[in-house]
Amino acid sequence: MNNAVMLLGRISSKSSSKFSTFSIAYLPFLLPRFNSDNVSHQARHFSGNPEDAIALFDRMLRTLPTPSAFAFNKLLTAVVKKEQYSVALYLFDEMLHRDVPENLCTLNIAIDCYSRLKRPELGFSILGCVLKRGYEPDVVTFNTLIKGLLLVGKNLEAANLLKRLFTESLCQPDEASCLNIISRLCEPAMLSLLKRGWRKARVYDYYAVIVDAMASTGVSPDTLAYNSIMKGLCDLSRWNEVENILKKMVANKVYPDLNTYNMLVDAHCKEGRVEAAEHVMKNMNVEPDIVTYNSLIHGYCLNGKMNEAGSILRIAVNSGIKPSIVTYNTLMNGHCKKGGVGEVFRLFMEIHAQGLERDVVSYNIMLDALCKSRRITEAFTVFNTMEVKGIVPDIVTYSVLIEGLCSAHCFAKAFSVLNKIEDKGIDLDTVIYNILIKGLCSAHCFAEAFSVFRKIEDTGLDPDTETYNILINGLCKDSKVKQAKDLFSVLPSPDVVTYNILIGALCKEGEMEEAKFFMKKMVNNNCLPDRITCNVLVRGLLKKNMIRDAIQLLEEMDSRKFTIDATTLSMMESRGIKSVRRRSVKKESRYQDEK
Template identity: 25%
Template structure:
C-alpha cells in the first residue's frame, strides 16, 4: 500500500537533473493503454465502392485464389495481372481478410507487379498485428521507411493518416502504433516519433513503456538529445507512461556519459521513493560514472550499498573498479577486486587482464604482470596486441629490454601486428638502456611497415641520444620532426635541455628554456629541476635558488625530486646546515621528504665522521614515518664501520637483511675490514665468504688479509686459490 502511494505521488513531481524533483501540476492519468476520457474516436473505415464490373472482377479473383489454394498464385492470377488496379487489391483484401496466410501471399504477389497503395500497405500491417505477427508488421513498415523520402514530414503525415484510417475496421490493436513508433526511432526519425506519441494521446492510445524506452535510449545518443530525453522523461508520465527501472537506467547512463554523475546519483537515490527499485545495472552505471571522474570514495560506498541490498556486482561493475584502482596506482587493491570477481564466478576477459597487466607495469611490478600474462595463457584467454603492448611497456620501464624484445618477436609469430604505441614503447626502452642502434633499427622498421612515428617516438630517441651526450644528432632529429609536421612538446625540449646540461652547456640549456617560453611550450617542473640539478652539481647554489623562486612565481609546484636535487646540491657544497633547514621547511609546508632526502645528509655527515649528527637525522627520519631504503642502510653501515661502531653496524646489517635489502660491495668491504680491525676474525671471514658468494669483488686489501690468515693457518690450498682470485679480479680486470 505504501509503495502504491509513493508511486502515485510521483505524478505530483517531475525530475530535473539540475534541480532535483520539483512540483508539477497534478494530472489525473493512469498507467494503461486507455488515454484521456475526452479522447476523440478513430474514424470509420469507408473505402471507395467498386462498380458492378469491378465487383465481378474482384469476386472472380477472390473465389479463384480461395478455391485453388494449393497452386502458386503467380500461375492462377496471371490472367488478371493486366487489369489489376490499386483499388482492386484493397477490395480483394476485404474478401480474404480472415485467411492471414492468403492475405500475405496475395499482397506479396501484388506488390511484385507494382507498388501497393499506402492504404493497402497499412491494411496488411493491421492484419499482421491482429494476427500477432509483429515481426512481419515491423518488416513491412520498415521497408516503407528505409526508402528515401523527399519530404519526410509529408510522408509521415500520409502514413499516419492511413494507419489511423484503417485502424478501427482492420484490427484495432494498439500495438500497431508501437510498431510504427519503433520503426521511426530505429530509422532515426525522432522528431516524427515524438509527433506520433502526441497524436496518439489525442486518440486515447498510450505507447508501451518498452517503445518509450527505445525512444529515450536513441535520444540520449547526443548531448542535445539528452536534453530532449530528460524533457520526455519528465513529461510522458503526465500522459500515463509509467517508467520502469530500465527507463531510469537509460537516463542514469546518459547523465553519466555527459559528466552529470552527481545528478545521476541524486536520481538513483530518488528511484526507491518513486517505487522504482534500482537493479545492479543502475548501481553499475553510477559506479562507472564515478570511476570516470576518479572519485574512489564514492565508488567504494556504492559497492557496499549494492552488496548490502543483496545485489551482485556485474562484470561491468568490477571492470570499472579495477580500471580506476589501476589508474589511481592502487594496484594491490585492484588485484584483490580481481580475485573477488573470480571467486564470484565472474570470469575476467582479455580487457580486465590487460588493465591489470598495464597497472602492474606502471607501478614497477612487472613480475606480477608477467604472472597474470601466464595466467591468461593457462585460462586460454587470447592476448591481443594491446596486452602485448602493455607487457612490453612494463618490461621496458623496468629496464628488462631483452625480455621486451622477446615478447615483441612473439607477437609476430602469433600473427599480431604491433602499432605505433608498441614500437614507441620498445624504442623508449632501448633508448633508456643506451641501445640506440637497435632503437633506430626499430624506428626504420616501423616506417617500412607504413606506421608513422609520433612526437613520443621522436622524444624517446632524442632523450636516448642526449643521455649519451649526442646533442647534435638529437637536434638533427628535431629538424626531421619539423619536416614531418610534428611539433616538439615539453618532454622533447626537456630531453634536449637535459642533454645540454650533461655536456656542460648550461648557458645553451637556459637559452633553450627561454625559447620554449616564447614558443608557447611553457617549461614545467621537470625543466626547472633539470637546470637546478646542473647548477647544484657545479656548486652554483645561488642560481639554483633563483630558478626555484622563478618556478614558484609561475605557479609550478616543486616535486620531491626538486627538493632532493637541492639537498644534494647543499651536501656537495658542504652546506649541511642549509640542508637541515630545507628538511625543516619542507615539513612546515606539509611536503614529506623521502628516504633519498635524508640519505644525502646522512652520507655527508658519515664522510665527516660525525656519527652523532648522522644518528640524529636517522631518528628524525623514523619520527616522520619515512622508511629507510637499501641506500640508507648501506650509508649507515659504512659510516659506523669507519667510526669503528661495529656493534651498531652489525645490528643494522641484520635489520636490513630481515627487510629484504642487500648489502653493496662497499658495505661488505667496510664490514669485513671493521671486524678484522676489532679482532673479530670469525665474523670477518663469514662476511668475506658471503660477499664472494654474492658475486661481489673484495678490495685488494681484504684479499691480502685473508691470504695472510690462510697462510698462517697452513691452509695452502685456500691461500693459492685466493692469490689467483685476487690477481684475476683486482689486477687483471683493473688493467683491462
C-alpha cells in the same frame, strides 16, 4: 527557531518503521530560499524564469479543491529538469509550510535536489523526515542518496550504504547503482587512497558483498562490472583475489572477453609478472589483438629483456597482427633505456617503412637516445626535422633536449631552449626547471642553480620537494653541508630522501651526534626512516667505532625486516660483529649515487 527545526517540526510523525535504525544524519540544515536572481529555468508550462514556477504554485494553492500531491510533484519535477534546484527546494519548503499534500515522491525530489547540489548530508536529513512521516524509503530514495555520496567523492560511504541495503534487506537497488559504485571504487583516485592503506581491508568486502548480492537478487553483474573489479584489485596487487573473482565470474556464467584478458595481461606486465601474463595469454579463449601483444612487449621491455620483446613482435606479425605506433614506441623506449641508440634508430626508420606515422612520442624517444649518447648535434637535427614534419614539440621534447645539453655542460644552449619555450607560451612545470638545476649542480654552478631556483618562484610556481632535494644533494656532494642545512631549514615538508641526503653527508663528515639528531627529527615529523637511512647511519657509526650504537640500530633494522647493504655487511665483518641476525644482502643503492 531556525528554518531546519521549523521544517522538521512541520513533517514530524511518530510512525514506526523497519527503517527506524536510520536517524537524521546532519542537523541543523538551512533550506535555500528563493532568489529572483536565480538562473531562469525553462519548463514546459513556463515562459522561462523562476517567478513563473512560483506564480503557478500560488495559483495551484488558490485552486479548490487543492490539487493532489501528484500535481505538485509534476511542478517540482519540471523545475528540477531545468536544473533550478534551489527554486524546487523553496517550493518544497512552501508545500510543507502550507500543509500542501505531499508523498514519498515529493521527499525523494527534495533529496535529489540536495544530491545534485552536492549536499548529501542534507539529503540524509530529508531521509529522517521520510521516516518520521511514516513512509518507507524505496529504491529511488536510496539510489538518490547513493548518487549524492558519489557526486562528492564519498565512494566508500556509498558502497557501505549499498552493502546495508543488501545485507539488511532494506530494498533491492537497481543494476545501475550497483555498477556505478563498482566503477567508482575502481577509479584511480580511489585506488591511490587504497594503496596508501586507507581502509584498504574493507574494499574487497564491498566488492564481494555487492557482486554476491547482485547475483542472489537476480541483478547479474556483467563483464564490464567484473572487469572493473579485477582492474581495481590488479592495481592493488591483490592477485589471489583477482583469481577468485575470475572464477566467480565464470561460475556465474559471465565469461571473460578480450578486454578482460587485455586488462589482466597489462596489469601483470606492469608489475613485472611477465610469466603470469604469458600464462593468461596462453589460456585466452579469444584471439589476442595488438593491444595484448603491446602489453606483453612492454612487460619484457620493463624487465630489460629486449630479445624476448622482439620475439613477441615477430610472433604478432606472423599471426597476421599489424604492429601499431605504440608497438614501435614501446620497443624504442626499451632499447633507449638499455643504451641501444643504434637499435632505437633502426626502429625509428622502420616505422615509416611499415606505413605508420611517427608521433611526438617517437621523436622524443629518438631525441632521448641521441642525447644520452652525447650526440647533441644529431639530436637537434632530428628536432628540426620534427618541426618540418609538423610534429608539435611538447614539454617532454624540450625537457629531453635541456637534459641532454646539461649532461654535455652546454648550459648556454640549455638556457636558450628554456627561453624558446617561454617565448612560445608553453606552460612550464617544476620538472623542467629541476632538470636544469640538477645539471648546474652536477657542474658545481651553484650560483646559476639558485638563480633558476628563484626564477621558479618568479614565474608563480612553487619549488617542490624534489627541487630542494636536488639542491641539498648538490651542496652536500660539494661539501657545503652548512648551506645544505640552511636550505633544509626552509623546506616546508622534507621527505625521506631529503633526510637520507643530509644524514649521509653528516655521517661522511663524522658528525654522528648531529646525524642521530636528524634521524630523531624525521621520526618526530612522521617521516619514517627506511632501509637506506639505517644503512647510512650504521656505516657512519661503525666508521667512528660507535659499536654499541651501531648494534642497537642493526637490531632495530632486524625487527623492521630491513635488509643490510653489502658495504654495511663488509664493515660489520671487519669489526667482528656477528651477534646481529643478518637478512638477505641487497646491492647498495644510496640516493646520492643514484642522483
